[in-house]
Amino acid sequence: MRALTGGMDSTIDVLVPERGKPVVMRRYLDKGSPDSAIALACREAEVLRALKLTSVAAPGLVAVDRRGEHCGTPSVLTEFMDGSREVPGDPRTLAAGLARTMATIHDTSPQALDDGLPDATGLVLSALSEECPDLHDQSPSATMWGLVRDQPARSEMGPKTLIHNDFAPHNTLFVGDRLSGVVDWTLAAAGHPASEVSFCRLNVALVLGLDAGDLVLEAYEAQIGVRLTDRGWWDLVAAARVEPDLHSWGLFIL
Structure with a gap:
């Protein structure tokens, strides 16, 4: 073992x-x-x-x-899936692999999951309400939560698809330059594709820089052929999800 x-x-x-x-x-x-x-x-x-x-x-x-x-x-x-967490050295290659895989996930709608997935968008909106005051008081990203809460959000908040809900390099495997697998599906939910893309590009940006994060968005929109809706709001949500101790991320990312 x-x-x-x-x-x-x-x-x-x-x-x-x-x-x-x-x-x-x-x-x-x-x-x-x-x-x-x-x-x-x-x-x-x-x-x-x-x-x-x-x-x-x-x-x-x-x-x-x-x-x-x-x-x-x-x-x-x-x-057991072949691969390692050693990502491609070229940020564009990394972004292309992440974007292609996210698009595949978001285009997948297994009938068996139609009624069994949590509503990720609903959970976010609930967290922004007075139903979860402790979250706001304790969050190191309280300012970000405030910005998210102050933005007008439509009740439906756009389309909902299957999302991994924790999609980032630390939950992917690579064989050379090829993304070979996605692991840790514990938080899978029904949610807005932009929420996944925003969270992924934030994780990439924290490690490789803002330009690398922007490449993820660019590659994803090229993959699906349209611009993402509500992206700015979900960028704020992604920033508000950042854990308090970024140093602990060394165990998990890249």
Whole structure:
């Protein structure tokens, strides 16, 4: 068994049997809410099962221990995917791979997920309301949350598609210059494509600079052939999602 880095709400290990192919076990941490760990395991298993019939490069589901009866905590067992987190050295190549993969995800609508995904846009709008005052008080990005809250937002906030909801280089695998896989589908939801693109380009910009982040947007819009709507609002939302301790990101990004 070999531990992998990554996973802020879980531990991740590669299991190498004497016979057969290696698999990856994600064990969800019980952070005082067993129901939350169960929900995360069930959601990832459901999404991976549905994605198996699509062209999205996601790991195949092997098994799920929903209540931790066998693994001690809710867990998901998946196929091992080839690749590493070493991204292409050329920012344009990186942006093209990220954009192409996001577009594939957003163009995928597995029927099995039609009614089972959380509403990512609704969660954001709820977080901006008085229903979640603690979030605003504690957030290091309180100023950004204020800017988002002050912007007029349409009730529907545009189209909703399948989104990974944590799509960034730290959740992708590369073989050379080719993006070979997308992992960690725990937060998958139904949401606005622009929310995904804004979050991804922010992550790239934090590591490689603003120009590299802009390349992600440029490549995505070229991929889908139209301009994204509501992008400015979602850029603010992405900025407000930044974690307090950026130094801790060294374990997860690039």
